[in-house]
Amino acid sequence: MVILYLYLKNNMYLKLFFSFILFLFISTHSNAFDIREVNNAKVMSKASYAINDTNLVDEENAETLLKNVTDLNEALKEKENEIIKNNKNKSQPKFKGAEDIYDDFSSSVVFIGNRKNNRIKGVGSGFVINNKGKLQIITNWHVVNGADQLSVWIKPMNMVDENYLISQVPSHNAKLIKVNKTKDLAMLEVENLPIKLKPVVYGKFDRIRPGQTSFAIGHPEGLLWTFTSGMISQVRPNYNWRYEGSRHAANVIQTQAAINPGNSGGPLFNKNKELIGLNTFTSEGENLNFAIAINDVIDFINEKPKKIEKKKSKYIQKKEKGNTWIKKKKKKKSEKGSVDLSEAREVDMNKNGIIDAWLVDENNNGIYEIAYGDENEDGIIEIVAIDKNEDNNFEVILIDKNNNGNADEAEIDEDEDGKTDVIAYDYNEDGEWDKFENV
Numbered sequence: 001m002v003i004l005y006l007y008l009k010n011n012m013y014l015k016l017f018f019s020f021i022l023f024l025f026i027s028t029h030s031n032a033f034d035i036r037e038v039n040n041a042k043v044m045s046k047a048s049y050a051i052n053d054t055n056l057v058d059e060e061n062a063e064t065l066l067k068n069v070t071d072l073n074e075a076l077k078e079k080e081n082e083i084i085k086n087n088k089n090k091s092q093p094k095f096k097g098a099e100d101i102y103d104d105f106s107s108s109v110v111f112i113g114n115r116k117n118n119r120i121k122g123v124g125s126g127f128v129i130n131n132k133g134k135l136q137i138i139t140n141w142h143v144v145n146g147a148d149q150l151s152v153w154i155k156p157m158n159m160v161d162e163n164y165l166i167s168q169v170p171s172h173n174a175k176l177i178k179v180n181k182t183k184d185l186a187m188l189e190v191e192n193l194p195i196k197l198k199p200v201v202y203g204k205f206d207r208i209r210p211g212q213t214s215f216a217i218g219h220p221e222g223l224l225w226t227f228t229s230g231m232i233s234q235v236r237p238n239y240n241w242r243y244e245g246s247r248h249a250a251n252v253i254q255t256q257a258a259i260n261p262g263n264s265g266g267p268l269f270n271k272n273k274e275l276i277g278l279n280t281f282t283s284e285g286e287n288l289n290f291a292i293a294i295n296d297v298i299d300f301i302n303e304k305p306k307k308i309e310k311k312k313s314k315y316i317q318k319k320e321k322g323n324t325w326i327k328k329k330k331k332k333k334s335e336k337g338s339v340d341l342s343e344a345r346e347v348d349m350n351k352n353g354i355i356d357a358w359l360v361d362e363n364n365n366g367i368y369e370i371a372y373g374d375e376n377e378d379g380i381i382e383i384v385a386i387d388k389n390e391d392n393n394f395e396v397i398l399i400d401k402n403n404n405g406n407a408d409e410a411e412i413d414e415d416e417d418g419k420t421d422v423i424a425y426d427y428n429e430d431g432e433w434d435k436f437e438n439v
Contacts, residue, residue: 035349035373035397037349098229106225110153112139113150122143124263126138136189152190185297187305201274205295208232212232215227215228216229220262223262230255231255241290250296251292251296255277259290275297277291277292355374383400410426
């Protein structure tokens, strides 16, 4: 081996030859599916498909999404400048005992991952309680709703970011014990939780007053174990609120403590280090944040568990009835609500003989404005790429990670340089983008 190495080292032509062979090997064995490369792939014959029941294909939403990102970036810059201006030469308020609250109870706050089809669909917060001698976790119903599996992370010794926590730090599997959908509450149980975790201490609902200081711990926008504070604005009995497809009612605390997506399910404390609420939702406007009040949380903890019926996903239901999402076109005219691909061009992206992409030229000018991708070649469209201005660069790529017909992630090329600038997430798939993340 040593002689061969020395021989190759001194023979430039052989080195170039072997490098070329290695390049060919890598090129012919690479099966990476990149929808951006679809225009460079070999276009084959016309297709004969209709795609039904998918919300992925919506050029108007794609245009709105691009505008949202642009507007958001401009708003963030303005807000940043405003904060810098307001905070200049301004001393920050100090709250007596705040450090003790975080030191004592930050480790009692957990990070919850809602998994569907082995992918994280959404994330939220939760906190540890002592329920009749057993450590359990309280969170929001909407944090765990629709999950196939629930993963729980406890606070690591050293602070990490969200991606590192999910990919590198071991999680605990959680079991859903009971829910109260009306009050938007859920209880989880995790085997072998560390006994060092300190359960929260309950406060008194009738002692909560406007003007008191409240403190929140959670994971807003993926910023793990964030500690915020603010004045209680009001206590609102029997308050009603709603999400897409669900209505809720409970006693709530209106607080100025900052709450954002990711805080849901986390604790709200008073200055005496007592739990007074469970951070749940925000309303449009400045500092309009709401937590379910402690008395409703305690009532829920004491409720007798009811049998939880797990609904099958829309994709599983469709699969049991037969694969009707993508089907051979039987009529010349596509069905109502479907997308006609009879004029689309088929593409074999992976060069393995299986059609996995379709190109559409809507105005017949020789430029493909829309590309559909079937990444895992299972006959189901998971990716739609849209080129609004026909410059052969896809500005928006919509991704359906859980194969249910709704886009839950989008890659956005804001400056159209062929690279993703922003990733958008729609955790509950209600058509409203919940989070934008710069790449």
